[in-house]
Amino acid sequence: MAKAKLVLENGAVFEGTAFGLIGETSGEVVFNTSHTGYQEILTDPSYAGQMVVMTYPLMGNYGANEYDIESSKIWASGLIVSELSEIYSNHEAEFSLDEYLHSQGVMGIDNIDTRKLVRMLRTEGAMRGVISCAELGDDELLKKAKSIPEMTGQDLASKVTTPASYSAPAEEEHAKFHVVAYDYGIKRNILRMLTAAGCTVTVVSAQTPAHRVLALKPDGIFLSNGPGDPDAVKYAIESIKELSETTENGKHIPMFGICLGHQLLSLAFGAKTFKLKFGHHGSNHPVKNLLTGSIEITAQNHGFAVDPNSMPENLELTHLNLYDNTVAGMRHKELPVFCVQYHPEASPGPHDSHYLFKQFIGMMEEAKA
Structure with a gap:
C-alpha cells in the first residue's frame, strides 16, 4: 500500500x-x-x-x-x-x-x-x-x-444538477399528485419517498426558471438538498420567490424544501444565511419539533445555516437543532410552504422524520380540494 x-x-x-x-x-x-x-x-x-x-x-x-x-x-x-x-x-x-x-x-x-x-x-x-x-x-x-477555493461564495448546485429534466413515476397505477422537484443535488431516496406516496415526480435542473415549472402544472414543488453556499445560488432564490407568489385557481402551490432547499426558501423570503464553524454531518443529530414538543433523531449534512435573527415576521420557527440551537425548520405563516434543514428521507436512516412527507401530501390534498 x-x-x-x-x-x-x-x-x-x-x-x-x-x-x-x-x-x-x-x-x-x-x-x-x-x-x-x-x-x-x-x-x-x-x-x-x-x-x-x-x-x-x-x-x-x-x-x-x-x-x-x-x-x-x-x-x-x-x-x-x-x-x-x-x-x-x-x-x-x-x-x-x-x-x-x-x-x-x-x-x-x-x-x-x-x-x-x-x-x-x-x-x-x-x-x-x-x-x-x-x-x-x-x-x-x-x-x-x-x-483551494473556500466554500463561501461557491455555487455548486449548478455543478451537480441534472443536465436535463426526467420523470419518476408514482408506484401506484394512478398517480395522486404531480410534484416538480428542483435538483440542487437531489438524493434518490427522496424520489423513492415521493413516488411511494403516490406522486409522479418531474425532476428539473437547478437553473429552471419559474415559468417553465408552472407550465408543468405541478400540484406541489420540492426543493432538494445540495452543496455549496446558498447565497451564491441567486437564480434559484429568484425562481423560488416567483413561485411562492404565484397562485393556481386562487391557491398557492405547496412547497417543501430540505437542506439547501430550506436555505434557499429562507433567502427567498428575506432571511439570511451564514457558514457554520464545522457544519452538521451525521445520522444522529437531535432536533426538537417546537410545534409538538417531540424529539427527532435526524440525518444532517450542511455547512451553512439560516440566521434566526434575520427571519422575517411571516416565517415561523418550527424545529430547533439541540446541538447548537440553530434553525432546523420553519414554515410560512400564511402560505402552504415549509422546510427543514435536515434530511427526512435519510437513507439508511434514521426514519423519525418521514411524517414531513405526509405533511407535504396533506398540503397538496388541501390545495386540490
Whole structure:
C-alpha cells in the first residue's frame, strides 16, 4: 500500500496509507458522525467539493454494492478513515470499499488518527486540505491546500444538477399528485419517498426558471438538498420567490424544501444565511419539533445555516437543532410552504422524520380540494 499524507491549511500533517485511487485529491475537510452508511454518504451530491472524515474507527467491513447509492457517482472528493477493513462480509456486498473508490476514481486515506483530526476540526473549524501520495513535501502540499477555493461564495448546485429534466413515476397505477422537484443535488431516496406516496415526480435542473415549472402544472414543488453556499445560488432564490407568489385557481402551490432547499426558501423570503464553524454531518443529530414538543433523531449534512435573527415576521420557527440551537425548520405563516434543514428521507436512516412527507401530501390534498 502506498504511503500518503493529509495536509490541512493550518499546516497540520497526518501520515497514513492511500486506498482507492492512488494519486492526489483535495477539498474542504469535514467530519461525519455516522457509524454506517458510508456508501450513501459518499454518493450524496451535498458532499461535492468536500473530503469526509468518518469518526467511527472502522469502515468498509460490510463492503459496497451497486444499489446503496444516492446518485450516479461518488461526489465526495476524498474519504478519510482510521482503519479500512481488508475483509468485508454482507450478503449484498459485491466488492470492497477500496475497490469501489478505485472504480469511481476517488482517493482515500487510512491509518491516521481521526480522533485527533476531528478534535482539530471542532476547535478550528472545517479546513481546506490535500491528500497525496504523488507529492509528499509538506510545504508544497500546504501551498496547494491554501490555494483551494473556500466554500463561501461557491455555487455548486449548478455543478451537480441534472443536465436535463426526467420523470419518476408514482408506484401506484394512478398517480395522486404531480410534484416538480428542483435538483440542487437531489438524493434518490427522496424520489423513492415521493413516488411511494403516490406522486409522479418531474425532476428539473437547478437553473429552471419559474415559468417553465408552472407550465408543468405541478400540484406541489420540492426543493432538494445540495452543496455549496446558498447565497451564491441567486437564480434559484429568484425562481423560488416567483413561485411562492404565484397562485393556481386562487391557491398557492405547496412547497417543501430540505437542506439547501430550506436555505434557499429562507433567502427567498428575506432571511439570511451564514457558514457554520464545522457544519452538521451525521445520522444522529437531535432536533426538537417546537410545534409538538417531540424529539427527532435526524440525518444532517450542511455547512451553512439560516440566521434566526434575520427571519422575517411571516416565517415561523418550527424545529430547533439541540446541538447548537440553530434553525432546523420553519414554515410560512400564511402560505402552504415549509422546510427543514435536515434530511427526512435519510437513507439508511434514521426514519423519525418521514411524517414531513405526509405533511407535504396533506398540503397538496388541501390545495386540490
